Amino acid sequence: xxxxxxxxxxxAQRLEGIDKNIWVxxxxxxxxxxxxxxxxxxxxxxxxxxxxxxxxxxxxxxxHMVHQYTRxxxxxxxxxxxAQFFGKLLGQELDPMTNVMVTVGAxxxxxxxxxxxxxxxxxVIILExxxxxxxxxxxxxxxxxxxxxxxxxxxxxxxxxSSAAWQLDPAELASxxxxxxxxxxxNSPNNPLGKVxxxxxxxxxxxxxxxxxxxxxxxxxxxxxxxxxxxxxxxxSLPGMWERTVTIGSAGKTFxxxxxxxxxxxxxxxxxxxxxxxHQNSVYHCATVGQEAVAQGFxxxxxxxxxxxxxxxxxxxxxxxxxxxxxxxxxxxxxxxxIPEGTYFLVADISQFKSDVPxxxxxxxxxxxxxAKWMVKNKGLAAIPLSAFCCAAHRSSxxxxxxxxxxxxxxxxxxxxxxxxxxxxxxxxx
Amino acid sequence: MLFASRSFCYLGVRKYQLRTxxxxxxxxxxxxxxxxxxxxxxxxxxxxxxxxxxxxxxxxxxxxxxxxxxxxxxxxxxxxxxxxxxKAAAVDRLNQYTRGFGHPSLVKALSQVYGVVCGRKIxPLTDILVTVGAxxxxxxxxxxxxxxxxxVIIIExxxxCYEPMVKMAGAKPxxxxxxxxxxxxxxSSANWVLDPAELANxxxxxTKAIILNTPHxxxxxxxxxxxxxxxxxxxxxxxxxxxxxxxxxxxxxxxxxxxxxxTLPGMWERTITIGSAGKTYxxxxxKLGWSIGPQNLIKxxxxxxxxxxxxxxxxxxxxLAQAFWIDYKRMGDPDCYFHSLSRELESKRDRMAQLLQExxxxxxxxxxxxxxxxxxxxxxxxxxxxxEKQPYDYKFVKWMITSKKLSAIPLSAFCGPETKRxxxxxxxxxxxxxxxxxxxxxxxxxxxxxxxx
Numbered sequence: 010x011x012x013x014x015x016x017x018x019x020x021a022q023r024l025e026g027i028d029k030n031i032w033v034x035x036x037x038x039x040x041x042x043x044x045x046x047x048x049x050x051x052x053x054x055x056x057x058x059x060x061x062x063x064x065x066x067x068x069x070x071x072x073h074m075v076h077q078y079t080r081x082x083x084x085x086x087x088x089x090x091x092a093q094f095f096g097k098l099l100g101q102e103l104d105p106m107t108n109v110m111v112t113v114g115a116x117x118x119x120x121x122x123x124x125x126x127x128x129x130x131x132x133v134i135i136l137e138x139x140x141x142x143x144x145x146x147x148x149x150x151x152x153x154x155x156x157x158x159x160x161x162x163x164x165x166x167x168x169x170x171s172s173a174a175w176q177l178d179p180a181e182l183a184s185x186x187x188x189x190x191x192x193x194x195x196n197s198p199n200n201p202l203g204k205v206x207x208x209x210x211x212x213x214x215x216x217x218x219x220x221x222x223x224x225x226x227x228x229x230x231x232x233x234x235x236x237x238x239x240x241x242x243x244x245x246s247l248p249g250m251w252e253r254t255v256t257i258g259s260a261g262k263t264f265x266x267x268x269x270x271x272x273x274x275x276x277x278x279x280x281x282x283x284x285x286x287x288h289q290n291s292v293y294h295c296a297t298v299g300q301e302a303v304a305q306g307f308x309x310x311x312x313x314x315x316x317x318x319x320x321x322x323x324x325x326x327x328x329x330x331x332x333x334x335x336x337x338x339x340x341x342x343x344x345x346x347x348i349p350e351g352t353y354f355l356v357a358d359i360s361q362f363k364s365d366v367p368x369x370x371x372x373x374x375x376x377x378x379x380x381a382k383w384m385v386k387n388k389g390l391a392a393i394p395l396s397a398f399c400c401a402a403h404r405s406s407x408x409x410x411x412x413x414x415x416x417x418x419x420x421x422x423x424x425x426x427x428x429x430x431x432x433x434x435x436x437x438x439x
Numbered sequence: 440m441l442f443a444s445r446s447f448c449y450l451g452v453r454k455y456q457l458r459t460x461x462x463x464x465x466x467x468x469x470x471x472x473x474x475x476x477x478x479x480x481x482x483x484x485x486x487x488x489x490x491x492x493x494x495x496x497x498x499x500x501x502x503x504x505x506x507x508x509x510x511x512x513x514x515x516x517x518x519x520x521x522x523x524x525x526k527a528a529a530v531d532r533l534n535q536y537t538r539g540f541g542h543p544s545l546v547k548a549l550s551q552v553y554g555v556v557c558g559r560k561i562x563p564l565t566d567i568l569v570t571v572g573a574x575x576x577x578x579x580x581x582x583x584x585x586x587x588x589x590x591v592i593i594i595e596x597x598x599x600c601y602e603p604m605v606k607m608a609g610a611k612p613x614x615x616x617x618x619x620x621x622x623x624x625x626x627s628s629a630n631w632v633l634d635p636a637e638l639a640n641x642x643x644x645x646t647k648a649i650i651l652n653t654p655h656x657x658x659x660x661x662x663x664x665x666x667x668x669x670x671x672x673x674x675x676x677x678x679x680x681x682x683x684x685x686x687x688x689x690x691x692x693x694x695x696x697x698x699x700x701x702t703l704p705g706m707w708e709r710t711i712t713i714g715s716a717g718k719t720y721x722x723x724x725x726k727l728g729w730s731i732g733p734q735n736l737i738k739x740x741x742x743x744x745x746x747x748x749x750x751x752x753x754x755x756x757x758x759l760a761q762a763f764w765i766d767y768k769r770m771g772d773p774d775c776y777f778h779s780l781s782r783e784l785e786s787k788r789d790r791m792a793q794l795l796q797e798x799x800x801x802x803x804x805x806x807x808x809x810x811x812x813x814x815x816x817x818x819x820x821x822x823x824x825x826x827e828k829q830p831y832d833y834k835f836v837k838w839m840i841t842s843k844k845l846s847a848i849p850l851s852a853f854c855g856p857e858t859k860r861x862x863x864x865x866x867x868x869x870x871x872x873x874x875x876x877x878x879x880x881x882x883x884x885x886x887x888x889x890x891x892x
Contacts, residue, residue, distance in 0.1 A: 019680075020739040021586040021608070028742045032539070051535040064528050064754075073515040077724040081492070113571050117748040128481040145746045150481070191478075224478055253478070268535045268753030283480040286488045290603045291578045292571040296752055297724035298524070 027145040031397040038382060044389035045425045047335075050200065050354060051267040052416040057320050060264050063305040068298050075301055081293050082285055083111030083273070084300035090307040091258075095275050099246050099256070107278040110285055111295050115230045115259040115272035118284075120146055121291075122192075122226045122255050122274070125283035127152040131191035136177065138398035138407060140200050140228065155185050156400050159202065161347070169340060172204040172349045179213055186217055192224040193217075195244060198231040201356055201398050201412040203349020205235055208242045219249040224280070230259035230272075231352040233321045236329040239350050245276070252277050255284070260303045264320065265416070269299040328353055328415070331422060335415040338426040342433040344411075353416035356395055360409040363436060375408035384411075390428045487603040491852035495836070505879045508836075508846040510656070510810065512721045512871040517776055519765060520720050524758035533757050539749050540741050541569030541729070542756035548763035553714075553731055555770065557702055565734040568741055569751050573686045573715035573728035576740075578604055579747070580682050580711045580730060583739035585610045589647035594633065596853035596862060598656050598684065614855040615641050617658065628660040628805045635669050642673050648680040649673075651700060654687040657812055657853055657867040659805020661695045664703075671703045680736070681706065686715035686728070689777040691807040692785045701732070708733050711740070716759050720776065721871070725755045784809055784870070790877055791870040798884040802868075809871040812850060816864040818887075830863035839866075845883045 032049070039048045067075050082088070085105070092105035103109065112118040119142060127133055129151035135143050137156045147154045159175040195214060197206040206214075218225050227244050235241045245254040255276040261267035274284055313319040332349065339346040345358040359380060366383045377394035385391045395410035415422065496509050506513075527533045537543070546563035554561045561567065570576040577600060585591060587609035593601050595616045605612045615638055617631040624630070651670060653662040674681050683700050691697045701710040711732040717723035730740050769775045773782075788805065795802040795813055802813040815835055822834040832849035840846045850865035870877070
């Protein structure tokens with residue numbers, strides 16, 4: 010009846026509980042108040058010249074068909090080079106047409122995975138803290154997220170900790186696998202912690218996936234951003250894992266062009282065929298010109314692989330220095346940064362930092378969130394509270410860390426340092 | 440049975456060892472597990488894997504084939520559009536993430552352009568969502584507002600993605616045909632009409648939305664105000680939403696006017712209007728589209744968007760914004776691309792029609808869009824020995840591609856299961872093609888009756 014229809018909400022039920030989004034609030038705050046933005050994760054330095062040139066060459070070239078639809082599942086030159094590149098890295102013979110699919114950023118790759126494989130009745134294991142969209146996407150697909158925490162092992166000396174100290178409890182992890190477990194989401198190198206899962210840690214996860222016949226959605230967007238000679242191990246290369254893993258990558262993070270929104274999935278045809286079905290019924294084609302330029306970028310990197318001029322070597326080298334710069338700045342003022350093994354994020358423990366943030370007893374908002382908001386409004390420095398990367402039930406366990414992004418120009422990091430130094434001086438005072 | 444021997448301690452580094460034989464057993468077990476691999480697709484995408492474009496774009500990719508099939512221009516986009524993209528790419532900040540629901544300068548430009556067109560104030564932040572093509576807008580709209588238990592009315596023939604998108608949302612598509620009304624005049628897209636009584640019968644309390652496409656793909660029909668009023672009256676009576684796909688809005692030919700159903704009384708509050716940069720600026724490969732509507736509906740599309748791909752590419756949005764400003768300033772001018780493209784296409788339309796008529800065919804002259812449908816049964820091509828399971832038009836197009844080196848799209852691809860046989864004598868040609876392509880088509884059509892070499 011018309012009455013019944015008018016009393017129902019207009020929106021679909023699949024949107025329930027996923028309308029809120031941390032970024033909306035924090036991006037707005039940063040835009041309004043911040044003088045130095047170490048919050049949202051994107052570089053404020055230039056993308057590499059060779060890539061910008063490739064983009065302009067493509068768009069202004071004689072072949073104006075670069076402005077028209079390309080192949081829906083991925084521009085041929087791009088899927089070909091991705092198949093070549095990742096075939097080597099994964100130790101697999103990859104067919105560009107069936108083992109690779111291009112997406113609108115890694116974000117849309119994740120969406121395709123959840124829509125293709127997760128529905129009501131399915132559980133998905135998410136390691137916590139997590140990139141926030143995993144939970145929302147699992148819910149939108151009708152699945153139930155099951156959170157397994159990474160816990161910070163207590164430091165044994167006075168030195169700064171490494172992100173390696175964030176660890177899973179193997180027994181706890183094993184206990185979360187059930188008959189309903191459809192998939193586990195892995196993110197290594199990890200946002201927000203900067204942890205790079207070791208071969209042993211991945212082996213444990215792999216063993217459980219094989220034992221319980223579970224899929225692995227492996228978000229490896231920061232795969233090139235590893236420091237101190239650490240190795241990024243691809244879980245799809247472990248025994249028994251190729252056939253059950255979708256590996257996700259991102260041109261945005263690989264080439265410092267987050268605004269191009271070019272991502273990809275790599276995996277067995279038996280899994281990718283279903284990603285293709287979701288893709289062709291949701292966005293269908295990805296923009297051509299970005300794909301053409303990224304293909305050329307990968308061509309260059311294939312030729313320079315392992316050589317000092319390779320962007321995949323230069324970028325982490327530069328970022329490691331920036332990491333160390335920020336670590337120093339935070340340590341000097343009494344925030345305790347946990348040195349990340351990878352990504353361009355680090356988290357810092359603010360519990361010992363005597364702060365001006367007013368005490369609000371019985372506040373339901375976690376301390377780190379109040380701290381971050383106060384800090385951006387009063388000090389002009391933007392960062393993201395770690396509790397934003399946790400499920401609602403566990404927020405209080407992660408409420409005294411801030412996540413900082415250090416993919417920033419020297420001038421930005423210096424300005425951040427100045428703000429922190431001034432703040433410290435104001436507190437210690439005359 | 441799988442087990443590993445491992446040793447670990449709580450403090451210090453955890454390690455475990457998998458013995459080699461267990462490792463091998465692991466691989467062997469997973470190999471046999473592949474025979475009963477339980478990781479099938481979800482129900483929501485069951486049966487949605489096949490797609491007419493995958494089939495036909497592959498076949499027509501051969502450069503020796505005159506491609507009038509898939510709707511993509513082979514003409515160049517206007518040079519200022521390309522220049523704006525080059526300018527945008529040179530700015531560092533414009534190569535990084537922008538606002539999720541739409542780049543600020545783009546949503547501002549859209550709100551201005553459509554504010555004028557709709558005659559109302561459109562809020563750039565709350566009434567607009569930028570998406571990956573109009574395709575992405577259709578998806579966001581349907582995912583946001585449609586679910587199991589809903590019915591969605593789809594007018595046949597229809598742009599093929601409507602049906603699978605409605606099904607993926609768990610809802611039931613309800614089809615109604617455009618029917619050819621012979622009023623003695625020569626075949627025009629205006630002759631294809633909905634029967635108001637038949638349409639009214641399709642509405643019930645479960646009808647959540649109707650999908651409207653005007654100008655219409657594939658027929659090229661431009662719905663008149665009276666026709667839109669019939670639809671609007673039913674939407675209001677049954678409290679139904681209207682998803683209005685208007686990607687070809689600027690491509691209307693002399694004697695016709697594109698009318699936005701959202702501007703009819705009582706319709707703004709229940710309509711999502713969808714547009715496309717690809718069709719507006721001949722840049723289908725930019726994959727930018729937009730949804731415009733009231734905040735209380737758009738906000739739900741924004742939720743879908745933030746949980747599917749979150750942001751659209753920045754430099755493309757910036758370039759599009761600049762192109763819109765250029766044409767916004769000359770909207771009353773014949774030089775405005777929205778008008779000049781339309782004029783260019785009208786002459787291509789007329790040429791295409793002439794070529795087909797000279798070949799003895801009776802094309803349906805479109806009032807808008809850049810497609811033309813034609814009944815090929817008069818050519819009497821006997822394909823009865825070919826695989827019977829496919830409709831005639833599928834077989835015809837495949838035959839035409841191989842033996843005449845000319846491609847088109849079969850019309851039954853745009854029909855629901857019940858109607859395929861009714862449209863199987865029609866094929867669709869795309870005429871947004873450069874002169875040399877149309878010249879090549881002319882050669883094929885002129886030589887049609889000659890024996891192949």
